[in-house]
Amino acid sequence: MSFQGEQHPGVETPPTETQGFRFNHTMLRVKDPERSLAFYSRVFGMRVLRKLDFPEMQFTLYFLANLGDDDAVPDDPAERNAYTFAQKGLLELTHNWGTEDQEGFAYHDGNAEPQGFGHICFSVPDLHAAVAWFDANHVEFKKRPDDGKMKDVAFVKDPDGYWIEVVQPELSKGLGQ
Structure with missing residues (x-):
């Protein structure tokens, strides 16, 4: 790899300790997972790589990806966990249980004030x-x-x-x- 990145004030040479680090996913909280999964699978062609439930904390994670026909996704759930966390550019949808039933409930989109995400x-x-x-x-x-x-x-x-x-x-x- 010859491209070393654009240089701007504040940019530092990555230390050798960071070799192998990879951006894996962005997480969005969703009110109604069924509605969000339908949207991302139908409109953007994403597939769910892995669903992880955490009953003690009452939330579910859905990891979505745009997969190619040649992507070799493991069938074994544990192996698929490892595969999922080794990917680039995934979308994690987090559902906190019960939000789908709360009238008027909405997450901040990050673009309304105060802006953030x-x-x-x-x-x-x-x-x-x-x-x-x-x-x-x-x-x-x-x-x-x-x-x-x-x-x-x-x-x-x-x-x-x-x-x-x-x-x-x-x-x-x-x-x-």
């Missing part, structure tokens, strides 16, 4: 086809690709109101220049 992002092979797919599936848009100053970038919302950026890699070549 912003969004997750999916890259797609064809942004305009993806937009048509989202429209066909009644996905709520925050921003369409032709809206605003930043073109060729869409933002949609998931069932809990989290923002999802959608980009087509080839269209991002001129961003930030």
